[in-house]
Every structure is written in C-alpha cells, then in structure tokens.
Amino acid sequence: MDFFETIRGRRSCREFLDRPVSGKDIETCLEAARLAPSGTNAQPWRFLAVRKPELRIALAEAGYGQPCLRLAPAIIVLLGDRGIYLKRLRRAKELADIGAVNSETLAAVEAGYKKRQDGGSGDGVPDDVAIRANCMLAGEHYVLAATAIGLGCCWVGAFDAEKVREILKFNPKYNFPVALLPTGYPAGDLPPPRPRYSISDIAWKDEAGRPWEAGTA
Numbered sequence: 001m002d003f004f005e006t007i008r009g010r011r012s013c014r015e016f017l018d019r020p021v022s023g024k025d026i027e028t029c030l031e032a033a034r035l036a037p038s039g040t041n042a043q044p045w046r047f048l049a050v051r052k053p054e055l056r057i058a059l060a061e062a063g064y065g066q067p068c069l070r071l072a073p074a075i076i077v078l079l080g081d082r083g084i085y086l087k088r089l090r091r092a093k094e095l096a097d098i099g100a101v102n103s104e105t106l107a108a109v110e111a112g113y114k115k116r117q118d119g120g121s122g123d124g125v126p127d128d129v130a131i132r133a134n135c136m137l138a139g140e141h142y143v144l145a146a147t148a149i150g151l152g153c154c155w156v157g158a159f160d161a162e163k164v165r166e167i168l169k170f171n172p173k174y175n176f177p178v179a180l181l182p183t184g185y186p187a188g189d190l191p192p193p194r195p196r197y198s199i200s201d202i203a204w205k206d207e208a209g210r211p212w213e214a215g216t217a
C-alpha cells in the first residue's frame with residue numbers, strides 16, 4: 001500500500017471479525033514499530049502481545065469494558081521501559097561510534113544527561129514523559145503497518161494502569177503501560193474519515209498565530 005493511502009486508510013477500528021491474527025502478521029507490525037525513531041536511539045519500549053482469551057477478557061475489564069478490547073483477537077500492550085531508557089547514553093555513544101552523530105552532538109547529549117543526573121531539568125521533560133512520547137511513535141508505526149497489511153487497530157488510552165499491571169505482572173519499577181492496541185481483522189466497512197482541523201487551523205507561518213495559508217509558495 002502506498003504511504004498516503006495507508007495514512008488515509010487508517011481508522012480507529014473498534015469491531016473485529018472472530019478470526020485470529022497470526023504471529024507472522026503481528027511480527028510484521030512489530031518490525032515497523034522496532035524501526036521507529038527515539039531520542040538518543042534509546043528505544044524505551046516493550047510490546048506485550050496478548051492472544052490468550054482469559055488475559056484479553058481481563059484486559060477488556062481493565063479498559064472499562066471497551067468493546068474493541070473485548071472483540072479483538074489480539075491486544076498489544078505498549079509498555080514504557082525505564083530500564084532500557086537508563087541505557088540511553090550508551091545508545092548515544094553507539095551513534096557516535098558508527099558516525100551517525102558527530103562529537104559535538106554527542107557532547108550536547110551528554111551535557112543534558114549530566115545536568116539531569118545532577119538534579120537539573122537536563123535533557124528535557126521528565127523521564128516517564130519522554131519514554132511515553134517515544135513509545136507513541138513506535139505505537140503509531142505499529143498501527144500504520146497493521147493498516148497496510150489489512151488489519152484494524154485502535155489506540156486505547158482509557159484503562160486502569162494498576163489493573164493492567166496486575167493482569168500482566170510486569171515489574172512496575174521498570175515498566176508502565178502507555179497504550180493498549182487491540183488488533184484484528186476489521187468487521188464490516190471502514191467508517192468515513194473522522195473530522196480533522198485544516199492545515200491553516202493548525203499550522204503557523206514564521207510567527208506564532210499567523211496562519212499558514214493553503215497554497216503558500
């Protein structure tokens with residue numbers, strides 16, 4: 001599927017056929033997720049693929065009974081991983097070693113990291129926020145790959161994180177759930193596209209508040 005066809009064809013899919021998703025298809029989507037960018041190439045994510053019916057039923061309850069969780073034959077639980085994120089400086093050095101970033105860039109990353117370790121605001125937002133942002137990028141790669149191979153998927157952010165942890169028994173010191181991604185074959189036709197702001201509503205030109213006009217050369 002062409003890139004824009006995939007982007008335009010994606011919808012939040014909330015109804016699924018009663019048909020299992022193969023491990024191979026899940027892997028195709030995970031491969032797309034794996035290739036997502038992340039700050040300092042930290043890759044602070046885990047994808048817990050859940051297909052066991054009893055676990056899916058429990059996850060649907062943790063998601064306040066949302067039908068898309070109940071109906072999906074697979075639920076991918078996107079987890080942030082603080083343990084992996086702690087290794088981000090090592091990942092940054094690796095980037096320098098292979099010549100992907102130069103020594104000045106590495107020095108800037110190291111300065112931000114050190115400031116954080118010293119208790120300053122350092123390299124940006126709090127760790128869990130940064131981890132979450134990185135996870136969302138990988139999650140959307142997953143969702144778009146699912147669309148491209150004919151699967152349906154829905155981002156689910158409304159769930160009880162503590163219940164999800166109890167069900168899946170990950171270590172809360174390191175892992176926290178970012179989203180649930182129910183995945184399966186869409187039942188019925190795709191719904192029409194959902195409303196979106198126009199480019200001039202959301203984009204500014206040269207100064208804050210000055211709309212980007214359609215057709216700007």
Ligand SMILES: Cc1cc2nc3c(=O)[nH]c(=O)nc-3n(C[C@H](O)[C@H](O)[C@H](O)COP(=O)(O)O)c2cc1C
Nearest residue numbers: 010011012013014066068154155156157158159194
């Ligand atoms: C971070 C995030 C959390 C979301 N959480 C839920 C959710 O809990 N339940 C749900 O049915 N849809 C959820 N959605 C889907 C949105 O409602 C949907 O993306 C939006 O209405 C636009 O529709 P579309 O995805 O079909 O274009 C979520 C989407 C995102 C990106």
